[in-house]
Amino acid sequence: MKLTKEDIQFIDTYLENSDVVFADIRMEMVDHVASDIENQIEAGDTRSFYDIFKDYMVKHKAQLLNDNKQFLKLADKKIWKTFVQQLKSPLTPILFLASCLGFYILFQNYSIETFRLFISIIPLVGLTGFILTYVVYQGVNRIKDSQ
Structure with a gap:
């Protein structure tokens, strides 16, 4: 089963409101979350999208936000390294x-x-x-x- 456009938009909005501000990172996360929810539905979970999503976020939100934070730190480090190289x-x-x-x-x-x-x-x-x-x-x- 595929999620609806509204379900995907709901995931995107939720992540955006959770401070995943960069669209490219958020798109990857939306894809990951949507795939996991679709897999649960295909495996026989009969609950509504919202209930599955809510449980998924309870289990995985901290890890998703930590991954986002790590990516931002890595990007900042790379930018500073390039800046220092240009100063040289x-x-x-x-x-x-x-x-x-x-x-x-x-x-x-x-x-x-x-x-x-x-x-x-x-x-x-x-x-x-x-x-x-x-x-x-x-x-x-x-x-x-x-x-």
């Missing part, structure tokens, strides 16, 4: 100093309104560059996949 790169202090010098020159030579305009536009330019790079990359991948 010789290009990083050069870019930092160039940025500071550029902002200092802007601040010294232009009015505060112009400086604020530059400060607000620079992130938008960076984001636009990122989006364009992503779109081009996806286009190249589609061309490679279609060949």
Whole structure:
């Protein structure tokens, strides 16, 4: 027996309300919980979805949340490791100093309104560059996949 869309949404909402905030992790957990509940139903459990789900969560919620916490710790550790590696790169202090010098020159030579305009536009330019790079990359991948 397959669970209904409403049952799956119920599991997703429950996990989201239990602080499993990242959708990709939550999807994996929803799939795991739904599979276990379906297996119980196929094994002959005649209780309602809600009763099976409630008992399942009583037994497994702590482990699911602990797995989520461990994954987040691992992800944080990986991010910090990458950040520290980037700090060790010789290009990083050069870019930092160039940025500071550029902002200092802007601040010294232009009015505060112009400086604020530059400060607000620079992130938008960076984001636009990122989006364009992503779109081009996806286009190249589609061309490679279609060949």
